[in-house]
Amino acid sequence: MIGWFSLADTSFVSSEEKPAAKPAPKAAKADEEGWKSLFDGKKLGNWKVTEFGGQGRVQVEDGNLVLGIGDGCTGVTWKGDLPFPTIDYELSLEAMRVEGTDFFCGLTFPVGEAPCSLICGGWGGGVVGLSSLDGEDAANNETTKYIEFKSKKWYPIKLRVTKEKIEAWIDGKQEVDIETKDRKISVRIEVDASRPLGICSWNTKAALRNIKVRALKPTADEKPSKKSS
Numbered sequence: 001m002i003g004w005f006s007l008a009d010t011s012f013v014s015s016e017e018k019p020a021a022k023p024a025p026k027a028a029k030a031d032e033e034g035w036k037s038l039f040d041g042k043k044l045g046n047w048k049v050t051e052f053g054g055q056g057r058v059q060v061e062d063g064n065l066v067l068g069i070g071d072g073c074t075g076v077t078w079k080g081d082l083p084f085p086t087i088d089y090e091l092s093l094e095a096m097r098v099e100g101t102d103f104f105c106g107l108t109f110p111v112g113e114a115p116c117s118l119i120c121g122g123w124g125g126g127v128v129g130l131s132s133l134d135g136e137d138a139a140n141n142e143t144t145k146y147i148e149f150k151s152k153k154w155y156p157i158k159l160r161v162t163k164e165k166i167e168a169w170i171d172g173k174q175e176v177d178i179e180t181k182d183r184k185i186s187v188r189i190e191v192d193a194s195r196p197l198g199i200c201s202w203n204t205k206a207a208l209r210n211i212k213v214r215a216l217k218p219t220a221d222e223k224p225s226k227k228s229s
Helices: 188-196
Strands: 047-049 059-062 064-067 071-077 091-101 106-112 114-122 127-131 153-161 165-170 174-179 196-202 206-217
Touching: 059 071, 064 071, 064 196, 091 106, 091 174, 091 196, 106 153, 106 188, 114 153, 114 165, 114 188, 127 165, 127 174, 188 196, 196 206
Parallel strands: none
Antiparallel strands: 047 071, 059 064, 064 206, 071 196, 091 153, 091 206, 106 114, 106 196, 114 127, 153 165, 165 174
16 A cells, blocks of 8 residues: 655655764864864864854965954854863963954953953054953953064964963963952953854954863962963
């Protein structure tokens, strides 16, 4: 006896005829120092292009994650679960200003439940700082510094977030060391779409590589070193 069924009823399509499900990206394994890579230099993986509106082209080129010049922010945001705790961790990467005159690394990161951004090269090219602390952005709080960044030069950047502090190193020198107790931590509305973890540039072509993270093992009497490790 022949059974009739609607051609629109996909329940009768065999599993061999159904398109194969796209496998989820494999979780990165930690190296001997506990670092996990967040970018393999081949594809975006768990990064997605951030829908800022007016963003430039994002692509992987020569092993680098390249953020093109757009009208405002261009960047990527991590999708899915974060592969690290939101307190007691370190994140590092290398960033380059390829073309343009504004920030080439706006790193948005979690501080517990709150978001914050480390800005490198903003406000015309030289401002470094956190956005925002108690409502004041990177150009207007006690983390504000001015650095002369060279175009087409790679700058190693490391961030450390603990229960007590946010610290950051650029090119091996500590530039941010701020206690966070009783501080209101937030981000500027322009990078809100980068939460909880994202990297962007502003009207600037930027390149990123060696993006990695590791969880820290805090102890009661541990005092983070101010030297770049």
